[in-house]
Amino acid sequence: MNTMLAPVLALILWSLIVWLWMYATRLPAMTKAKVRPQDARHPGSLSVLPSNVRAVADNYNHLMEQPTIFYALAFCVQIAGHVDGVNLALAWSYVGLRVVHSLIQNTVNLVMLRFAAFSLATIVLAVAAVREALVLFV
Numbered sequence: 001m002n003t004m005l006a007p008v009l010a011l012i013l014w015s016l017i018v019w020l021w022m023y024a025t026r027l028p029a030m031t032k033a034k035v036r037p038q039d040a041r042h043p044g045s046l047s048v049l050p051s052n053v054r055a056v057a058d059n060y061n062h063l064m065e066q067p068t069i070f071y072a073l074a075f076c077v078q079i080a081g082h083v084d085g086v087n088l089a090l091a092w093s094y095v096g097l098r099v100v101h102s103l104i105q106n107t108v109n110l111v112m113l114r115f116a117a118f119s120l121a122t123i124v125l126a127v128a129a130v131r132e133a134l135v136l137f138v
Contacts, residue, residue: 002083002088003078003083004075004077004078004083004087004088004091005074005078007074007088007091007092007095008070008071008074008075010092010095011063011067011095011098014063014095014099014102015060015063015064015067018056018059018060018102018106019060021056021060021106022056022057022059022060025053026046026049026053026056026057029049029050030046033048033049035048035049051109052109055105055106055109056105056106058105059102059105059106062102062105066121066122066125067098069129070091070094070125073125073128073132074091076132077091077128077132080135080136082132086131087128087131087132090124090125090127090128090131091128093121093124094121094124094128097117097118097120097121097124098121100117101114101117101121104117
């Protein structure tokens with residue numbers, strides 16, 4: 001399939017899986033900590049939850065941040081008609097690295113390992129963006 005839409009959809013689906021994961025861990029933890037839902041109206045109020053539960057929520061937030069650049073870039077490449085094997089490989093690599101980043105953060109949460117996955121994903125995203133800029137502007 002020669003479309004940037006597949007990796008975009010894959011990352012959207014992964015984000016929704018992490019959303020489910022977040023609530024599957026957060027709601028029982030809130031019950032155990034006796035945090036009423038209304039008490040959670042301010043971000044810091046959930047700091048009483050265990051680190052492993054907060055990590056999943058943090059990861060969900062991360063999936064709402066940098067991937068917005070990926071989505072915009074993927075649509076730019078698609079609309080401009082510049083989809084090729086390299087762009088697809090970069091897009092799938094980015095998605096794969098973001099999944100790896102999530103799995104690290106949501107399980108062992110080793111910061112340097114997580115940082116490595118994040119950095120690699122960012123480099124892949126930057127290469128894709130520069131590659132598209134060269135096609136559009138040069």
